[in-house]
Amino acid sequence: MSAPALSKSVRKSLWLPRANVLFVISLVIVAIMVISAIGAPLLAPYDPDFVDLANVLSGPTTAHWLGTDALGRDTLSRMMFGARSSLLGPLLVVVLSTIIGILLGLIAAWRGGWLDAVLARIFDLLFAFPALLLAILAVALFGKGLAAPVAAMSIAYAPFVARLVRSLVITERTRPYVAAYRVQGFSGGWIAMRRVLPNVMPTVGAQSTLNFGYVLADLAALSFIGLGVQAPTADWGAMINESRGALMSGQLLPAMVPAIAVVLVVIAVNIIGEEFSDRIGGQIPS
Amino acid sequence: MSLLNISDFTLDLTTGSKARLLDAVTLNVAEGETVGLVGESGSGKSLTARSALGLLPGFAETSGSVVLDGTDVLSATSSQVLALRRGTASMVFQDPRSGINPLRRIGDYLTESLILCNGWSKADAYKRALELLRSVGLPRPEAHLNQFPHELSGGMLQRVMIAGALSTSPRLLICDEPTTALDVTTQAEIIGVLTEQQAQRGMGMLFITHDLNLASALCDRIYVLNGGKVVEKGAVKEVFTNPQAAYTQQLVAATPSVFTRAVSVISPARSAAFVQAAHAQESGQPSVMLEGRSLSKTYYVKGNAPLVAVNDVSLSVPRGDALAVVGESGSGKSTLARMIVGLEQADTGDILVAGVSRAAQAHSKAERLERARTVQIVFQDPYLSLDPRILAGAAVEDALRLHTKLSHAESRAKVLALFDQVGLGEKHANARPRTLSGGQRQRVAIARALAVGPDVLVLDEATSALDVSVQAQVLEVVDEIRRERGLTLLFVSHDLAVVRKVCETTMVMRRGEIVEHGQTADLLENPQHPYTQLLLDSIPRPEWETDRPRHSAALTDPVAEPA
Numbered sequence: 131m132s133a134p135a136l137s138k139s140v141r142k143s144l145w146l147p148r149a150n151v152l153f154v155i156s157l158v159i160v161a162i163m164v165i166s167a168i169g170a171p172l173l174a175p176y177d178p179d180f181v182d183l184a185n186v187l188s189g190p191t192t193a194h195w196l197g198t199d200a201l202g203r204d205t206l207s208r209m210m211f212g213a214r215s216s217l218l219g220p221l222l223v224v225v226l227s228t229i230i231g232i233l234l235g236l237i238a239a240w241r242g243g244w245l246d247a248v249l250a251r252i253f254d255l256l257f258a259f260p261a262l263l264l265a266i267l268a269v270a271l272f273g274k275g276l277a278a279p280v281a282a283m284s285i286a287y288a289p290f291v292a293r294l295v296r297s298l299v300i301t302e303r304t305r306p307y308v309a310a311y312r313v314q315g316f317s318g319g320w321i322a323m324r325r326v327l328p329n330v331m332p333t334v335g336a337q338s339t340l341n342f343g344y345v346l347a348d349l350a351a352l353s354f355i356g357l358g359v360q361a362p363t364a365d366w367g368a369m370i371n372e373s374r375g376a377l378m379s380g381q382l383l384p385a386m387v388p389a390i391a392v393v394l395v396v397i398a399v400n401i402i403g404e405e406f407s408d409r410i411g412g413q414i415p416s
Numbered sequence: 417m418s419l420l421n422i423s424d425f426t427l428d429l430t431t432g433s434k435a436r437l438l439d440a441v442t443l444n445v446a447e448g449e450t451v452g453l454v455g456e457s458g459s460g461k462s463l464t465a466r467s468a469l470g471l472l473p474g475f476a477e478t479s480g481s482v483v484l485d486g487t488d489v490l491s492a493t494s495s496q497v498l499a500l501r502r503g504t505a506s507m508v509f510q511d512p513r514s515g516i517n518p519l520r521r522i523g524d525y526l527t528e529s530l531i532l533c534n535g536w537s538k539a540d541a542y543k544r545a546l547e548l549l550r551s552v553g554l555p556r557p558e559a560h561l562n563q564f565p566h567e568l569s570g571g572m573l574q575r576v577m578i579a580g581a582l583s584t585s586p587r588l589l590i591c592d593e594p595t596t597a598l599d600v601t602t603q604a605e606i607i608g609v610l611t612e613q614q615a616q617r618g619m620g621m622l623f624i625t626h627d628l629n630l631a632s633a634l635c636d637r638i639y640v641l642n643g644g645k646v647v648e649k650g651a652v653k654e655v656f657t658n659p660q661a662a663y664t665q666q667l668v669a670a671t672p673s674v675f676t677r678a679v680s681v682i683s684p685a686r687s688a689a690f691v692q693a694a695h696a697q698e699s700g701q702p703s704v705m706l707e708g709r710s711l712s713k714t715y716y717v718k719g720n721a722p723l724v725a726v727n728d729v730s731l732s733v734p735r736g737d738a739l740a741v742v743g744e745s746g747s748g749k750s751t752l753a754r755m756i757v758g759l760e761q762a763d764t765g766d767i768l769v770a771g772v773s774r775a776a777q778a779h780s781k782a783e784r785l786e787r788a789r790t791v792q793i794v795f796q797d798p799y800l801s802l803d804p805r806i807l808a809g810a811a812v813e814d815a816l817r818l819h820t821k822l823s824h825a826e827s828r829a830k831v832l833a834l835f836d837q838v839g840l841g842e843k844h845a846n847a848r849p850r851t852l853s854g855g856q857r858q859r860v861a862i863a864r865a866l867a868v869g870p871d872v873l874v875l876d877e878a879t880s881a882l883d884v885s886v887q888a889q890v891l892e893v894v895d896e897i898r899r900e901r902g903l904t905l906l907f908v909s910h911d912l913a914v915v916r917k918v919c920e921t922t923m924v925m926r927r928g929e930i931v932e933h934g935q936t937a938d939l940l941e942n943p944q945h946p947y948t949q950l951l952l953d954s955i956p957r958p959e960w961e962t963d964r965p966r967h968s969a970a971l972t973d974p975v976a977e978p979a
Binding site: 309313329 | 784
């Protein structure tokens, strides 16, 4: 082996720039989705619910860039409006599960003892149920729509956040700066909420970002099987379901567009979440 | 020809902005000699030594040459470098706990390189391992081979690591701060092992350390490194007693010594303190500021025998005085400090500050704040004792706002005054802790402790994580503050030399008990208890200072195993 001299061992690192490119692309994808969700009424070329039976399954045309579905509704417009419920659901779940998880994790870590043990068992119990199963259960009990699955998923995902918060806070509370706050006379609650919590938030945020992707896929699956957002409201999962028939007749677009949207957003959010946790991981003093 | 010959070695880091880490370093080590590489953190001493084995950082650009036994490591092929690492040179690292795989037995650690790299048979390798363990003075070599690293103490593990480094009979042994993580008595034992092995094998040794005293006790020649440059080199006595470079002079001056009476910076502090004490007595305040009455603390960990951390310790510090609590790791000195500041509850006994008991847990907010105003603490690790997210100034302001009703502008002004007192400026107040150096952080921690105006300041190894020159500055700050405020000090340390500089009285602790207590100067010059004598004898001192008799033959004592 004609090994290169060590003196010139300048490692051209290939992964670093590429990771950054992926990260930027992911940000752009998520930004486009968010903008089209928020601005759908202004940006969408058609009313998403406008039925044009004379023009069904048109395929891409200059009038309908992404074609129309079996009822002649514009796929692009439906995808943009669908982004609203498809993104809002996961967002609500992430926010709620993060809040619940932080509170429970913080209490478990800070109080310790029997409370920690009891909470840990409750988390174990929740881990045993797949989130989707809980969501289906909630739909069975409280009816279809967005609210019941979102509530169920929030509870199902909270333990993931709680477990992370708990372990982070346990590490953090043994640090001398926490002892220094105590010696200065600050109350335990103040230290936990105002000082320790903000220090663990970046890592928790990164984890919650990752959760967003999983929840999005779960909720899309739920509306695909008809238990989530109900027709005629546009929703990616529901759109895929509605277009199964078109798929059989060789029209790929009406099902593929929302499917690709789901895949793109999930991957993009995962890359963003990974990048966040990597960056944060490098900053936390060990 | 010398064994290791580094000449004009320059190393630049090429990530981001180009940084020159080593600048034209030239040094050589001959067979059979011990060469010291001395410098403070960031001086490039470890980098220089690692380069000898081709352990360069990524993104590095180098020039010059590093010739080990006739081969230039920088231009050598990987197989040549491997051959050098296998046969010619080996290295002992600082922390044996992280340097040895915790999941494998000591026997595996010692034999795997012989079996895998040198193709020895298992039986031969184990025979060799046994010999090595015996030669580094471990008490039960056969048993140790089957033990896991966590079953051995730090000192024993470091012996294992040395044995491992010696397994291939290297001609050059590179030691990177091998005793820094160890207690002083253990350090003395390890140094004994190293010198013995070196003499027997006629190896060259490159010894990296931040401790000038240690270098002077051990080395023939030393190189002093600062900012990646060799600023001084020569015979150790020459450099130590007659330093030429300004940096070396500063370093020698900053290095505290147990054996030379420090120019007392204490007297003015004492006088101020005494005036205040007299004043206090007039106004009917008790003259004993800090008192501990038969304090005990036992930890119960499931599955382990109860650990008596502090056992019936009593102490009493007059107003304005400084008491040092000295001991090795596990002596209970930190537990004692934590009990005094209220971070741990004593099992039995009472703590009185200015005559007020504070043994029980504080119940009301008022009580909590009242206690905070009497005792404050500065911790050892300046990197962990500041909240990473909070600006340095805001950390101090937090404490002020909690205890006083000052307006934002007033507290801000007070913060700047405090920063000024510890030798920092406004730009430091607006900086995040991670942008500050260790010494600056420790000053911030001191300012924060002083913010509430405590009567007693506990310094828990507050300077032991700092470089000597920085330590000297921080000690100066502490001393000034004592003088100005008449603070009562409890100084917890493992370093007798620092204690001598700072404290009037000293208490030596061992396994949770006080073994000796007295005036610092008396205690250091005329130690009564064998343990104090052992501590003093273990402190490295220049070879040429032989006028002080050693008290005990402790250095040849068998290795103590962890309880």
